[in-house]
């Protein structure tokens with residue numbers, strides 16, 4: 001007899017879509033159903049050798065995604081980085097997004113439109129920043145990025161609305177840069193992964209059951225090495241909790257990933273000598289303001305990154321823009337809520353914008369929101385890979401302001417680590433957890 005849903009005259013049948021309570025056993029449990037978690041789930045199924053050979057569960061505590069970074073991001077993708085690894089991650093993602101329907105399209109469902117707006121990032125550098133910008137461009141070109149360098153005179157010709165005071169040099173991306181709808185990408189990964197048989201569980205991972213052994217390290221020290229046996233999940237819509245026995249756990253909990261790491265004993269309670277194995281990822285609140293300015297830059301408006309760090313881009317058409325600025329360390333806002341500080345715009349952001357684009361003197365703020373960066377306080381770069389002391393816990397977190405655009409490539413990288421035992425497509429050893437233990441920073445100079 002044919003399975004329910006099978007096509008007439010064919011042996012093919014659709015995958016069973018699961019929801020709710022997780023199964024009792026799984027091969028991989030992914031904690032966090034943001035864009036990173038669902039990308040990993042998709043790639044694990046995509047790479048499995050035979051259908052249904054890997055059981056993957058994604059546990060997400062808030063299916064409304066009210067605080068998830070993914071849906072509160074500004075959706076940008078760029079190639080202009082200083083680290084070749086970041087360039088390759090984004091290059092891979094740009095190609096993936098171009099062919100998104102081939103990768104993530106689902107039979108009988110409408111085609112995916114991520115509303116991609118092709119537009120270069122325009123990085124402006126002052127006298128002090130010009131040499132670094134030029135070095136970055138050299139690295140980008142060596143890695144295959146099409147990017148141009150512009151003098152202030154060229155900038156004034158290309159963008160007559162721009163005030164070039166204090167600008168010595170600029171770089172502009174000619175390909176593979178722009179912005180898209182983050183929610184659509186998240187849903188596309190999720191939808192596809194579900195159609196491939198990934199289990200979705202709506203609940204909060206509250207603890208792990210660990211097997212811990214004291215072993216001798218290569219350096220001759222005795223240390224605790226652990227393995228997660230079970231993941232305990234508090235279901236969202238009931239008082240019940242459930243336990244999933246599993247082989248591998250992935251921490252893709254974004255700004256909350258340190259609390260998940262602590263459940264595996266990586267955090268509080270560690271002696272001072274082992275503090276370096278804590279996950280140094282914290283939520284940092286970032287504001288996004290949307291304003292209207294009928295005389296502002298037109299359709300040719302790039303994603304502009306000012307010498308001061310303030311940024312803006314066009315938001316649709318009709319004179320709407322969005323932008324913001326990362327606060328200094330002293331200005332870091334309280335993270336207990338996602339309230340927006342309007343004075344921050346008034347005092348810190350607007351003066352910088354109005355200096356760079358005089359038409360912005362008369363802008364009117366229309367709306368705003370805040371979201372959390374999953375911010376790595378050690379070096380602002382992601383943590384990708386296995387934990388050295390918990391041998392079945394993988395990390396994909398700490399992306400700060402560029403996790404959305406890197407999600408297609410990062411999902412594949414984690415799936416390779418799990419299924420092939422090593423990176424096969426892009427070598428991301430630089431972002432391993434071990435670098436934190438060794439105190440070796442992976443410094444990206446082009447952070448926004």
Ligand SMILES: Cc1cc2nc3c(=O)[nH]c(=O)nc-3n(C[C@H](O)[C@H](O)[C@H](O)COP(=O)(O)OP(=O)(O)OC[C@H]3O[C@@H](n4cnc5c(N)ncnc54)[C@H](O)[C@@H]3O)c2cc1C
Nearest residue numbers: 032034035036061069070073074076205254371403404405
């Ligand atoms: C204002 C702003 C602008 C940004 N702009 C850009 C941009 O232009 N381009 C770009 O590439 N990136 C940008 N980013 C960064 C990007 O949004 C993030 O790096 C990326 O979305 C991280 O995805 P994630 O899946 O790791 O995290 P999230 O989307 O936060 O997902 C993590 C999920 O884990 C869940 N979770 C946490 N703990 C648990 C638990 N114990 N149990 C179950 N579930 C749990 C959470 O509910 C959450 O849904 C921006 C971020 C912000 C805040």
